[in-house]
Amino acid sequence: MRRTLSPMRRWLERCGVHPGETVADLGAGTGLLLPWVLARVGDSGTVWMVDIDPRNLMVARLRMGGTARFAERVRWIARSAADLPEIPSRSVDLALSFGLLCCMVQKEKAVDELYRILKPGGRALVNFHCLDLPISERARALRMTRERWQRLRARAPWEPLPGLAHGRWIHTECLRKPAVARGLSPAA
DSSP: OHHHHHHHHHHHHHHOOOTTOEEEEETOTTOTTHHHHHHHHOTTOEEEEEESOHHHHHHHHHHTTOSGGGTTTEEEEESOTTOOTTSOTTOEEEEEEESOGGGOSOHHHHHHHHHHHEEEEEEEEEEEEOOOOOOOHHHHTTOOOHHHHHHHHTTTTOEEESOOOBOSSEEEEEEEOOSSOOSOOTTO
16 A cells, blocks of 8 residues: 555655645545645645545545544545536646546546636646556547547646656656636636
């Protein structure tokens, strides 16, 4: 477990998690990073835990000792990252997407939502497996490649932040939403 979380924590440190920030963990799963993120955002920070499977969020709640202890700091959303009406536009300082895009059919909508919820100057930490293994035709629609990511990334005027490795099998990138919107709609 420690080996699994170690690179994610290093990536988060490079992308930055600061006291008082609002973090959205899209595809949060069972909340492995939640204690670490909560410690960094402190008592004045907020964490949105988003996962399509409510059972994953229940495991995360139980792992944290229930919801009452963190009721003011953690918000739980059981739905797709492609449709997040509960999270206001421009309200998140850091959005996390660890392995999420590989599991989604609506990748474009998920990336659009990720961009929408970020504050101007907010960051997105995107990570996905880009293995080119022989897979079924059905799974091919879910495949995430660097080329597909470049097309998804081009949907918005992201500013890349240096310092993260683009590995051979795992792609990790920290992006910033421009502080000043350039020719985008007011909701962007």
